[in-house]
Amino acid sequence: MLGPKQEAQAALFYEFSLEDHVPQDHLLRSIDRFVDLNSIQVHLAEFYSHTGRLSVIQN
Template identity: 80%
Template sequence: MMGPKQESQPALFYEFSLEGHVPQDHLLRSIDWFVNLSDN
């Protein structure tokens, strides 16, 4: 072991939901309806 063991480490990955952060009446939601950014 190279040093004292740290009990808590910050999370490398975390959950984030864009759906939960953009209000239902936001302009981006109406733009999303018209724009398709998928590759297929």
């Protein structure tokens, strides 16, 4: 008996960069300079763990 069939496991971590996926001429890039979303973190703080690493990397 060989045991249960082994299936490939998906990666636990991956790297994703918006810079690599949003074209330079995309509308979102021109809007980004006028919109400040930093205050949203205060409103959503209760949904995040107080231990461990931040879920969003701030620049």
